Amino acid sequence: DIVMTQSPDSLAVSLGERATINCKSSQSVFYSSTNKNYLAWYQQKPGQPPKLLLYWASTRESGVPDRFSGSGSGTDFTLTISGLQAEDVAIYYCQQYYGTPWTFGQGTKVEVK
Amino acid sequence: QVQLVESGGGVVQPGRSLRLSCAASGFTFRNYAMHWVRQAPGKGLEWVAVIWSDGTTKDYADSVKGRFTISRDNSEDTLYLQMDSLRAEDTAVYYCARDGYCGGGSCYVGYWGQGTLVTVSS
Numbered sequence: 001d002i003v004m005t006q007s008p009d010s011l012a013v014s015l016g017e018r019a020t021i022n023c024k025s026s027q028s029v030f031y032s033s034t035n036k037n038y039l040a041w042y043q044q045k046p047g048q049p050p051k052l053l054l055y056w057a058s059t060r061e062s063g064v065p066d067r068f069s070g071s072g073s074g075t076d077f078t079l080t081i082s083g084l085q086a087e088d089v090a091i092y093y094c095q096q097y098y099g100t101p102w103t104f105g106q107g108t109k110v111e112v113k
Numbered sequence: 114q115v116q117l118v119e120s121g122g123g124v125v126q127p128g129r130s131l132r133l134s135c136a137a138s139g140f141t142f143r144n145y146a147m148h149w150v151r152q153a154p155g156k157g158l159e160w161v162a163v164i165w166s167d168g169t170t171k172d173y174a175d176s177v178k179g180r181f182t183i184s185r186d187n188s189e190d191t192l193y194l195q196m197d198s199l200r201a202e203d204t205a206v207y208y209c210a211r212d213g214y215c216g217g218g219s220c221y222v223g224y225w226g227q228g229t230l231v232t233v234s235s
Contacts, residue, residue, distance in 0.1 A: 001175075040221035042158075049208055049225035050158065061223075093158055097219050100172040102148075102160040 002026050002096050006105035012113040019081040021108045023094035028074045031098065038098035041070055041079045044107075045090045053092075054079070086112060115139040115224045117209045122229030125199055135192040135209030135226060143167075143187040146212040148222060149194045151205035161207070162194065177203075199233045206230050 003026040013019040029038045037057035042050035052061045054070040057077055067082045081088055089112060094105040121133040133149070149161040162173045162183040171183050182195040192209055206228040213223030 034218075038219060038221075042222075044158075049228055050222075051225070052213065052221065052223055055213060055221040055223075095158075095160075095221070097221050099219065100163065101174045102163070102222075104158040104160070107157045 001101055002029065002098060002103050004094055004096055004103050004105040006092075006094060006108045008108060009106065010109040010111065012111045013081075013084045014113045015086060016083050017113075019084050019088070019110055021079040021092055021094075021110075023072075023077040023079070023105050025075045025077075025096055029096045029098040030074050037073050037077070038096055039070075039072070039077050040095045040097060041068075042093045042095065043088075043090045044093065050093065081110070084110070084112070115211065117211060117224060117226035119207065119209045119226045119229035122207065122231045124232045124234060126235050127200060127233055129199055130195070130197045131199060131231060133194040133196065133207055133209075133229060133231070135194075137190045137192065137209075137211070140211070142185075142190040146220065147183075147185060147192045148210040148212070149181075149183060149192075150208045150210050150222065150225075151203075152208070152228070153202075153205045156205075159205075164192070196231070199231075201233050204231060204233050 005024045007022045039057040041054040044050040058070040069080045091107045116138045118136045125131050146165045148163045164171045164183045180198045184193045208228045209226040210222045211224040212220040
């Protein structure tokens, strides 16, 4: 199984500042035949289901604010929130869909400092 | 718009069975792979099972393999999860989820239901 490890487990950022979350996979999730990284990011607020933010590591889902961006390739990925807003307080998960079993990172809790 | 509505959760004793349902609407159900993903109280997300669009190919997490069965009825736009030999560690919110727009092959989870809580306790 591909193990997904996020860091940090939690972080507190001042409003308007940048939040950076890292995600590392135990093996590459880049598929050369499609030239894509099979990596997604989700946001989950308390009492709600997860919401898709980014897929193919860096493609923003429709309606997601452009302050959310993704980068990385192979085994190392980053989710950046440029200019944290109060409504961004949530837990963020990375997920690989390179192969079954689909696996998620343990989650990173983002709070306002 | 895409809607996924789970039902069938509740409290069940260890060793017993439960069947979850997910009613889908707002899209052509038969064209998409569907998943079950669960979340234990206060914990992270765990993928449980996937069934491809035609219903013939399925896969499971090792933690549920041999105990859970995913199925679908493309004529009724409904996804199911039959859960047998339930254990305390199966206690979780179970989410029904749909693939995104990938045009086939392995895909991210594009849409999630609100979830249904399953509690396994004596």
